[in-house]
Amino acid sequence: MIEKLAKNKLAAKSFVKFIRQAIIMSRIGKQPVPVIDGVTVKVDGSTINVEGPKGKLSYDFRPEVDVKVEDGNVQITRNTETREARAYHGLTRALINNMIVGVKQGYEKQLEVVGVGYVASVSGKTLSLRVGFANEVKKEIPDGLEVTCPDQTHIHVKGCDKQKVGQFAAEVRAARKPEPYNGKGVRYVGEHVKIKPGKAAT
Numbered sequence: 001m002i003e004k005l006a007k008n009k010l011a012a013k014s015f016v017k018f019i020r021q022a023i024i025m026s027r028i029g030k031q032p033v034p035v036i037d038g039v040t041v042k043v044d045g046s047t048i049n050v051e052g053p054k055g056k057l058s059y060d061f062r063p064e065v066d067v068k069v070e071d072g073n074v075q076i077t078r079n080t081e082t083r084e085a086r087a088y089h090g091l092t093r094a095l096i097n098n099m100i101v102g103v104k105q106g107y108e109k110q111l112e113v114v115g116v117g118y119v120a121s122v123s124g125k126t127l128s129l130r131v132g133f134a135n136e137v138k139k140e141i142p143d144g145l146e147v148t149c150p151d152q153t154h155i156h157v158k159g160c161d162k163q164k165v166g167q168f169a170a171e172v173r174a175a176r177k178p179e180p181y182n183g184k185g186v187r188y189v190g191e192h193v194k195i196k197p198g199k200a201a202t
Contacts, residue, residue: 030089032073033097036104041069048074048096052103055144055160059095062088067096074100102160109169111155115184118176119152127155131176131186139172154189 035041039052048067049058061067064085068075074096078089101107113120118131127147129137141147145159145168155172159165169188178185178193187193 031093032075033093033100035069035072035074036100039100039104041074041100043067043069048099050096050099050103052100052160054103054106057099057103057161059099061092064088065092067092098162099160102162106158106160107162107165109157109165110189111157111169111172111186112189113153113155113186114178115182118184120149120155121152122147122149127172129172129175129186132184133176137175139168139175142168155186 036052039050042049046063047058047060049056051057064079064082065088066077066079068077076089076093076096078085113129113131115132118129120130121128122141125141127139127141127149129139131137142164144161144164145157147158147168148156150156157165157169157172173186173188176185178187178191180194180196183193183195
């Protein structure tokens with residue numbers, strides 16, 4: 001009985017959280033997205049295409065929403081008032097805004113390699129990491145990303161696709177997460193790594 005009540009309570013909390021998020025995303029979706037100078041936005045059926053100095057991006061939006069370009073702004077409207085439609089409304093608006101900013105300004109993630117003998121290098125379309133394993137860790141650089149190593153301990157990931165930049169940077173960090181005693185590993189520049197105290201000698 002107690003377990004059933006606990007599950008019901010948890011389900012109720014999850015439902016309330018989902019409703020709040022849907023309302024917030026719905027409010028975000030109502031805001032038009034301004035088209036920045038130098039960026040071209042076209043809608044072809046259920047696909048929006050964005051082109052700018054940094055590259056081209058496209059996105060197939062959900063049937064619950066409509067997207068139009070009017071008076072220098074991208075307008076997103078929803079077709080129904082369901083919870084899912086409200087959530088997709090704000091999500092679509094956020095993604096389109098990221099696309100426009102990405103093709104104009106681009107996105108960047110910076111990482112650093114910490115540890116004696118830990119180094120990083122780029123050769124062609126491959127990022128190589130020597131981070132304490134017997135063999136080098138090699139990561140294929142996805143199309144659309146520019147990955148450079150200004151020195152042996154820093155990695156810069158650049159691109160117009162915010163999701164792709166963040167995903168690849170996360171994968172690089174996951175290759176050797178900072179360990180909690182000495183902080184050795186791959187971390188984001190400026191990331192605070194909490195160091196645990198070592199065990200006292202007896």
